[in-house]
Amino acid sequence: MLLNQLREHVGTAHVLTDEADVAPYVQDWRGRYRGEVIAVVQPATTQEVAAVVQCCAKAGVKLIPQGGHTSMVGGATPVGTQRSDGTAPVVLSLRRMNRILEVDPVGNTLIAQAGCVLQTIQEEAARHGRLYGVTLGAEGSCQIGGNISTNAGGTGVLKYGNTREQVLGLEVVLPDGRIWNGLRTLRKDNTGYNLKHLFIGGEGTLGIITAVAVRLHPQPAITSTAWLTFDSVDNALACLALLQTMAGDRIAGYELLNQLQLQAVLTHFPSVRLPTDAQAPYAVLVELSDTYAKADLQGLMEDALSQLFERGLVRDAAIATSESQRAAFWHIRHSISESNRKAGMGLSTDVAVPVKSVALFIEQASQAVQARWPQLDIVLVAHMGDGNVHFIPRFSFEEWARIPNQGEVADAVRAVVHDVAVSFGGTFSAEHGVGHVLVKELVRLRSPLELELMKRIRSTLDPHALLNPGKLL
Numbered sequence: 001m002l003l004n005q006l007r008e009h010v011g012t013a014h015v016l017t018d019e020a021d022v023a024p025y026v027q028d029w030r031g032r033y034r035g036e037v038i039a040v041v042q043p044a045t046t047q048e049v050a051a052v053v054q055c056c057a058k059a060g061v062k063l064i065p066q067g068g069h070t071s072m073v074g075g076a077t078p079v080g081t082q083r084s085d086g087t088a089p090v091v092l093s094l095r096r097m098n099r100i101l102e103v104d105p106v107g108n109t110l111i112a113q114a115g116c117v118l119q120t121i122q123e124e125a126a127r128h129g130r131l132y133g134v135t136l137g138a139e140g141s142c143q144i145g146g147n148i149s150t151n152a153g154g155t156g157v158l159k160y161g162n163t164r165e166q167v168l169g170l171e172v173v174l175p176d177g178r179i180w181n182g183l184r185t186l187r188k189d190n191t192g193y194n195l196k197h198l199f200i201g202g203e204g205t206l207g208i209i210t211a212v213a214v215r216l217h218p219q220p221a222i223t224s225t226a227w228l229t230f231d232s233v234d235n236a237l238a239c240l241a242l243l244q245t246m247a248g249d250r251i252a253g254y255e256l257l258n259q260l261q262l263q264a265v266l267t268h269f270p271s272v273r274l275p276t277d278a279q280a281p282y283a284v285l286v287e288l289s290d291t292y293a294k295a296d297l298q299g300l301m302e303d304a305l306s307q308l309f310e311r312g313l314v315r316d317a318a319i320a321t322s323e324s325q326r327a328a329f330w331h332i333r334h335s336i337s338e339s340n341r342k343a344g345m346g347l348s349t350d351v352a353v354p355v356k357s358v359a360l361f362i363e364q365a366s367q368a369v370q371a372r373w374p375q376l377d378i379v380l381v382a383h384m385g386d387g388n389v390h391f392i393p394r395f396s397f398e399e400w401a402r403i404p405n406q407g408e409v410a411d412a413v414r415a416v417v418h419d420v421a422v423s424f425g426g427t428f429s430a431e432h433g434v435g436h437v438l439v440k441e442l443v444r445l446r447s448p449l450e451l452e453l454m455k456r457i458r459s460t461l462d463p464h465a466l467l468n469p470g471k472l473l
């Protein structure tokens with residue numbers, strides 16, 4: 001009955017039920033979480049999304065909005081659901097809603113359907129001499145609707161802010177099937193509660209984003225990119241402070257990696273060549289950018305480096321001298337997720353602490369984890385300028401296979417790291433969201449009042465708990 005109705009609304013070809021067809025939608029990209037579905041539905045318009053929502057609501061079948069399915073926390077995966085016990089949901093994939101609707105280079109705005117892949121948005125902005133400020137490793141497959149639903153961060157936050165700061169307006173299908181048209185491009189609009197913020201970072205629990213209006217920036221005309229190595233995180237922090245003094249908001253990225261992280265990339269991407277010494281304890285990829293083509297960024301970078309060498313802060317440095325070298329530096333950074341997937345069982349975390357506390361956090365979290373699990377390697381990659389550290393305790397695959405209670409161990413390791421972050425006034429989820437993996441941590445680490453308010457918002461908008469069951473709350 002439900003399947004027939006869905007086919008009527010979106011067309012038979014866009015209601016997938018065969019096991020092979022639904023396979024990419026029911027298991028996350030790392031192969032850690034999976035479940036079963038009644039169907040994967042691929043609407044092409046907002047009206048079709050609304051019809052699908054209404055059909056599922058009437059049939060009492062849960063609905064999972066899914067973008068590029070690149071979540072790090074099982075956010076869009078139907079985890080543990082089964083057809084046999086009636087828990088199987090419908091996955092609503094936005095992939096066919098992938099059109100750019102308007103670019104305004106004067107107003108610096110772009111309007112698109114929510115299923116547009118992030119890279120398509122970036123390329124379209126660039127065609128108009130503009131830049132969309134969010135950059136991340138999954139940009140070739142994640143979607144703008146998914147980015148907004150997770151308030152994605154990435155490597156450009158230092159200069160442009162996270163996704164929340166890019167969003168001007170949204171169109172959303174609500175859990176009762178009504179369409180909220182808030183697709184405005186205004187910079188100023190103080191007319192009551194700003195509703196779009198509920199859906200930004202809402203992880204698909206409050207509505208399905210169908211179209212977005214985002215802010216663009218002038219395209220930088222010139223960049224200077226360097227690869228620096230350090231003996232300590234403290235030195236890398238001192239370098240950041242000096243660069244901020246000298247370059248201000250020209251700093252477009254400041255990404256820290258530790259030695260084990262570099263080794264993982266070198267092992268699993270054998271063609272990668274490091275620009276400097278591979279034995280350094282820490283490396284930083286730093287980029288400066290400016291919209292004025294004649295700005296002497298290379299001179300600025302060289303001046304900063306000579307001061308850093310004079311003060312004994314930096315161990316080694318290489319400045320990219322061509323666009324291909326710059327791309328090669330960034331390729332190292334963007335190879336991290338894939339190399340970590342192959343290198344072992346990494347229990348990724350996504351904490352943020354005040355920037356000044358990053359070094360002390362890393363030291364204390366490493367001690368706390370290794371006091372209980374001395375066999376664990378600590379892999380580090382950090383959007384350091386935002387205080388966002390992916391602190392990744394890693395088991396070898398062999399060791400992991402010998403652990404009988406893997407879920408409990410993973411939770412316990414993460415909890416140790418999260419507690420240290422919280423002790424610095426930090427958070428256990430800086431940019432990936434809560435998804436399926438961190439639901440217990442939200443309950444453990446957010447105050448009862450915050451949880452109560454979140455639950456009240458959710459039940460007001462979605463009283464029958466139709467959307468994305470088992471996620472976030």
Ligand SMILES: Cc1cc2nc3c(=O)[nH]c(=O)nc-3n(C[C@H](O)[C@H](O)[C@H](O)COP(=O)(O)OP(=O)(O)OC[C@H]3O[C@@H](n4cnc5c(N)ncnc54)[C@H](O)[C@@H]3O)c2cc1C
Pocket residue numbers: 029064065066067068069070071072075076094114115135136137138141142143144145146147148149150151152153154155203204205207208209210337338431432435468471
């Ligand atoms: C290689 C790699 C690198 C990454 N690097 C970063 C990084 O640097 N920074 C960062 O923040 N994240 C990063 N991520 C995580 C991930 O890419 C982001 O969370 C991304 O924003 C998810 O987008 P998506 O389209 O894949 O969403 P999905 O994974 O499909 O969904 C994520 C959540 O959003 C909801 N959702 C999706 N689309 C909609 C919609 N249209 N309406 C309502 N809800 C929706 C889903 O229900 C789910 O809760 C990385 C992932 C990978 C694989």
